[in-house]
Amino acid sequence: MTDKTLRLGTRRSRLAMAQSGQVAEAVSQVTGRPVELVEITTYGDTSREQLAQIGGTGVFVTALRDALLKGEVDFAVHSLKDLPTTQPDDLVVAAVPVREDPRDVIVARDALKFTDLPSGARIGTGSPRRMAQLNAYARSHGLDIATVPIRGNVDTRIGFVRSGELDAVVLAAAGLNRIGRGDEVTDFLSVDTVLPAPGQGALAIECTAGNADLIAALAELDDPFTRIAVTAERSLLAALEAGCSAPVGALADLLADGQIVKEMRLRGVVGTTDGTRMVQLSTTGPVPETHDGAMALGRELAAEMLAQGAAGLMGERAH
Secondary structure (H helix, E strand, O other): OOOOOEEEEEOOOHHHHHHHHHHHHHHHHHHOOOEEEEEOOOHHHHOOOOHHHHOOOOOOOHHHHHHHHOOOOOEEEEEHHHOOOOOOOOEEEEEOOOOOOOOEEEEEHHHOOHHHOOOOEEEEOOOHHHHHHHHHHHHHOOOOEEEEOOOOOHHHHHHHHHOOOOOEEEEEHHHHHHOOOHHHOOEEEOOOOOOOOOOOOOEEEEEEOOOHHHHHHHHHHOOHHHHHHHHHHHHHHHHOOOOOOOOEEEEEEEEEEOOEEEEEEEEEEEEOOOOOOEEEEEEEEEOOOOHHHHHHHHHHHHHHHHHOOHHHHOOOOOO
């Protein structure tokens, strides 16, 4: 390895810059090389359409991958939940670092908790997955809420609450934590209420498949447990043939006895956005020891969900 500066491709959003900056620091430590951030604008950043309309899958990723393949950057950092489930042959996810908090959170007016929101409360989210689960929870607990589709960065979304336009917005805990705004959270949504997006809270560090030295260096930042968990979650998503705009939630968590990790539980949910119909299942077994084992776990749970009618709940299936 030389001491030549490494170029890290990142989206321009404040969150992307924050998480890329944290990765740059870690990569600089393991390689002993300076790392510079190269800002790249993606289609998902410039389009004003709802994510569900522009297809979701890959809209934040394609421009970064193009820059990698053209040699304009050496590696890129993605929010793992934005990555399409099929991996291109010429690129490799060299590291999946330790995951941040995967939960969804509420930022509500008057520091309200989700269950304390007034009748008819307007809750903003751009995610069909969040809408489906919030509406299902509200329905089963006799709460009256209205989910309102929104887009925009963290400032824009929280701004809807501060201005009184919405009573609350739903965001990812990881994103708020990474930009130092975790103190604005008024309620954490238990994963028993809302399962996160597959891979939520995790990052993917990607580079070209031919760059063996860099792959080896980046591998030092990899967390095997996080990688196995997100692999199972994404395998479930792929087997349901759903893109990242589909109303699919999934979470693999490790069940430990003291310090010893014994088993992994994978949970999946899919539902109509109005929350009237849901398929939610889970499976628990030994922690998969290989990539293929994690993939198989996801596929098995997806097959059970499809057998219970999951396909009909997803609207447009991704092709």
